[in-house]
Amino acid sequence: MKRRNFIKHSASIALGTPLVVGSLSSFQETIKEPSIKPKALYKNDLIGITGPAGSIWNKAHIDKIVGILKNLGYRTKLGQTLYEQDGFLAGNDEMRAKELMEMFEDTNIKGILTMRGGWGCARILDMLDYEVIAKNPKVIMGFSDITSLVNAIYTKTGLVTYHGPCGYSSWDDFTTDEVIKNVVLGEPFTMKNPDDNKDDLKTWTGGKASGKLVGGNLTVISSMVGTSYEPNWNNKILFLEEIKEEPYRVDRMLWQLKQAGVYKQISGLVIGSFRKCTPEEPDKSFTLEEIFAQHFTNAPFPVYQGASFGHIQPKFTLPIGIKVEMDADNFTIKTLEKTVIS
The missing domain is CATH 3.50.30.60 (LD-carboxypeptidase A C-terminal domain-like)
Known part of the structure; x- marks a missing residue:
């Protein structure tokens, strides 16, 4: 199967499931001005953490963000990409795209946090199934190289996404409060x-x-x-x-x-x-x-x-x-x- 083919909705959410691909659906033409808002995050929600771009060189940051989210009242599910390296990437393109799609499909996961930027998101944009993403709206957040991912998802689906801290970032009080205003409280600010x-x-x-x-x-x-x-x-x-x-x-x-x-x-x-x-x-x-x-x-x-x-x-x-x-x-x-x- 060609690397450029699109990941289609698989029957299982397990990381080891085979990659299922198909042709580009008409849905995935750019939708101009839809609006889909994800559900707010609540205490004890499960947050998926994934590496869609650069490899996670300092693994100590993984434990750090798990601890931060735990203190905020959230559970975490760590993607295998956090522990992979393929050149400068957090695993090969198929692995990173597949893991992201699985996190969108997993109904137990209520939000997705990207671990770091670097480079790599643009390499997987053609491999995502935007129809599946639109049908499974949830919080996704990051910045730097994650810019291409969060803007592409919004452009293709209308799903509101968040340009905010990654797992690698410094989660000081101000930064954390700004995240909460957006994805927990949600009221105008x-x-x-x-x-x-x-x-x-x-x-x-x-x-x-x-x-x-x-x-x-x-x-x-x-x-x-x-x-x-x-x-x-x-x-x-x-x-x-x-x-x-x-x-x-x-x-x-x-x-x-x-x-x-x-x-x-x-x-x-x-x-x-x-x-x-x-x-x-x-x-x-x-x-x-x-x-x-x-x-x-x-x-x-x-x-x-x-x-x-x-x-x-x-x-x-x-x-x-x-x-x-x-x-x-x-x-x-x-x-x-x-x-x-x-």
């Missing part, structure tokens, strides 16, 4: 930076805008342009973050979004952490600040910089597919609807 994380806040173009959230890591988002997993940008609030990319690379990716027509469609832009995005040779480069100024000074939509998400702590959890209002002058993002259903 406002995202505002903590007092000790306001130095980088800056308005490039003022005003308010509303729309559904899409976005994540800039490198990953720009790589999705032109694919069938590219988000529908119309009237969206786009959020972007990055780490360890020189200003010229950031500029290149922002130009790609512009030339692809993204800026003509979105309603607003929120820029998160761009940590360690400094030039190796400053005298031969624009600064990151100058790049942002070139792109977003007097933009035709509100833009602010420095929101608390991305490769930093503490961080927001941003619900992809939920309608929000952003305020570029007061540096806030306010959800306008429930982020989960009871």
